[in-house]
């Protein structure tokens with residue numbers, strides 16, 4: 418059994434989609450990051466960077482419970498555990514690794530900062546808005562070029578790279594990130610294909626009723642971006 422420590426955000430969705438794709442039994446343990454539950458000591462024991470998602474596999478590699486934090490590591494762990502979405506062909510596997518690392522090192526951090534300065538920052542910082550918006554569009558271009566000659570990010574087959582990237586590029590994100598998807602027709606085509614997968618639909622539906630639209634409360638802002646982040650927990 419997998420215990421999924423989760424809140425319905427792009428990084429959270431990566432883990433819920435993956436669990437649906439590999440058809441493992443899992444229970445959801447909500448971590449309300451708007452209310453500061455990510456700072457609770459019992460959560461920090463399994464996720465020391467106070468971020469969701471995290472998992473505990475009650476039947477870990479040595480038969481004991483084993484916890485994993487960082488969404489990319491969770492995808493790799495679950496693929497290794499199940500043998501699913503783990504390409505047997507080495508070249509395919511290394512393609513998957515590269516596009517997965519591209520998501521973890523570029524898509525997530527840059528889109529995250531773009532969203533912060535476009536939608537949440539408590540003061541208007543035009544240079545930061547411009548910088549992260551340009552980076553987001555540059556990264557969309559990299560993906561669009563790749564997807565012009567490739568069905569999926571890592572090649573002909575759906576892979577962990579698509580699972581990691583889709584939640585950051587799904588329609589719900591376009592307005593916040595100021596993306597006109599028609600400028601990126603290949604990303605648009607790929608996005609619709611991934612969105613249509615039953616496991617993806619089930620994964621993004623997990624706790625979707627808790628998705629917050631509109632401005633965060635002062636407490637939520639403090640927990641996500643303010644002083645709460647910078648205390649020693």
Ligand SMILES: N[C@@H](CCC(=O)N[C@@H](CS)C(=O)NCC(=O)O)C(=O)O
Nearest residue numbers: 426428450455467468469470487488
């Ligand atoms: N690199 C991490 C990033 C995870 C992350 O940023 N999670 C956000 C939600 S999308 C979070 O837990 N935020 C709570 C906080 O910042 O305290 C991963 O990929 O797992």
